Amino acid sequence: MTYQYHNPVAIRFGSQAVGELRAVLGDRRVVVVTFPEARDLGLVARLQELLGSSLAHVEERVQPNPDVQELTSMYESFWREHASTEAIVALGGGSAIDTAKVLMVGTDSGRLDELVSVLEGGRSFAPKRVKPLIAIPTTAGTGSEVTPWATVWDRASGRKHSLHLRETWPETAIVDPDLMLTLPPSVTLPSGLDALSHALESIWNVNANPISDTFAVAAARGVLATLPALMTEPQNLELRSAMALAALQAGLAFSNTKTALAHSISYEMTLRHGLTHGIACSFTLPMILGRVIGLDTRRDALFSTIFDGQLSDAPNRLSRFLNSLGVATDFGDYGVSGEEAAQMIRSALGGVRGKNFFAAGAWKER
Ligand SMILES: NC(=O)c1ccc[n+]([C@@H]2O[C@H](COP(=O)([O-])OP(=O)(O)OC[C@H]3O[C@@H](n4cnc5c(N)ncnc54)[C@H](O)[C@@H]3O)[C@@H](O)[C@H]2O)c1
Numbered sequence: 001m002t003y004q005y006h007n008p009v010a011i012r013f014g015s016q017a018v019g020e021l022r023a024v025l026g027d028r029r030v031v032v033v034t035f036p037e038a039r040d041l042g043l044v045a046r047l048q049e050l051l052g053s054s055l056a057h058v059e060e061r062v063q064p065n066p067d068v069q070e071l072t073s074m075y076e077s078f079w080r081e082h083a084s085t086e087a088i089v090a091l092g093g094g095s096a097i098d099t100a101k102v103l104m105v106g107t108d109s110g111r112l113d114e115l116v117s118v119l120e121g122g123r124s125f126a127p128k129r130v131k132p133l134i135a136i137p138t139t140a141g142t143g144s145e146v147t148p149w150a151t152v153w154d155r156a157s158g159r160k161h162s163l164h165l166r167e168t169w170p171e172t173a174i175v176d177p178d179l180m181l182t183l184p185p186s187v188t189l190p191s192g193l194d195a196l197s198h199a200l201e202s203i204w205n206v207n208a209n210p211i212s213d214t215f216a217v218a219a220a221r222g223v224l225a226t227l228p229a230l231m232t233e234p235q236n237l238e239l240r241s242a243m244a245l246a247a248l249q250a251g252l253a254f255s256n257t258k259t260a261l262a263h264s265i266s267y268e269m270t271l272r273h274g275l276t277h278g279i280a281c282s283f284t285l286p287m288i289l290g291r292v293i294g295l296d297t298r299r300d301a302l303f304s305t306i307f308d309g310q311l312s313d314a315p316n317r318l319s320r321f322l323n324s325l326g327v328a329t330d331f332g333d334y335g336v337s338g339e340e341a342a343q344m345i346r347s348a349l350g351g352v353r354g355k356n357f358f359a360a361g362a363w364k365e366r
């Protein structure tokens with residue numbers, strides 16, 4: 001049996017790492033893609049200072065959960081006005097990095113609907129125009145800085161697409177916990193839980209292997225040990241740094257496995273019930289953990305390591321962890337009836353991500 005692990009993203013990690021942006025870029029001309037509040041937070045000025053005349057344009061219209069409708073004008077103006085730019089710098093959370101991943105691949109027409117129809121049809125797409133991406137996360141959660149995926153929402157049609165091309169790996173991730181000190185609790189919590197979900201999802205995954213597991217276990221232990229303390233001390237750089245590392249490790253784990261059942265369920269919870277991604281993909285974790293313990297010795301050993309040797313109590317411990325952070329763990333708490341929940345789980349098990357769940361067969365038989 002051999003295992004494969006591949007991740008081409010160069011990583012720079014640590015306090016003040018953003019200061020290395022100029023060295024990473026050389027003299028390439030860049031467009032920065034960021035969120036509207038970045039200017040008031042002083043982040044745009046910081047990049048202007050770092051980049052000088054290499055900065056061609058700042059696109060600051062990124063909205064949370066990038067949607068096809070909002071992305072259209074951004075995409076088309078990028079390829080009309082900045083086609084000669086030599087790289088994109090994404091500064092922000094998963095929404096900014098995912099937006100940049102959409103922008104980085106140019107359709108022949110320069111129109112977004114050409115790309116969307118590829119996503120809708122599940123067809124292959126080999127872009128002739130690609131801009132290298134430098135990803136600078138300002139949240140600790142999505143891991144998008146080290147994955148090739150972008151979530152593209154289409155709320156008008158109640159759907160969610162996943163952009164995933166060979167070309168959409170970032171070239172470099174610059175992970176600087178200083179940039180996360182301004183994150184409000186309302187984002188620190190869900191983004192941190194998103195990282196926990198990525199870690200566990202990469203373990204109960206058909207694509208798991210001992211290499212991805214190493215990152216996943218470290219990530220899960222890191223989130224469990226750090227997030228409650230960070231919620232009470234948001235200005236603590238050491239805790240921000242530990243969370244940033246855990247989220248990065250979770251990203252490295254699921255960059256090779258993809259996600260599984262909890263994420264498959266989450267997309268429906270977000271589209272139908274408006275749940276933030278990080279809550280939607282984490283409130284089911286104790287339930288899923290309870291179902292998988294005892295099915296596979298190797299995975300049990302990993303869960304045991306994550307939960308300090310207390311395997312049988314692990315689902316309860318995880319519930320208590322989430323509840324203590326104010327996150328309810330039953331579908332009913334989100335206004336979802338037992339019948340709707342059962343239907344949602346059934347459909348999630350059959351979805352693309354659900355098929356990555358290693359225990360799908362055992363679940364259906366129960
Ligand atoms: N590509 C992937 O692999 C992947 C994985 C998981 C989630 N996602 C996607 O990522 C998105 C969620 O990303 P997220 O959780 O990072 O949040 P986000 O990027 O949506 O940001 C949430 C909010 O936080 C603000 N913000 C970000 N950084 C800040 C900072 N340093 N200080 C103050 N405010 C700040 C933003 O303006 C925004 O309002 C969802 O669309 C989700 O589907 C993608």
Ligand SMILES: [Zn+2]
Nearest residue numbers: 142194198281
């Ligand atoms: Zn996620």
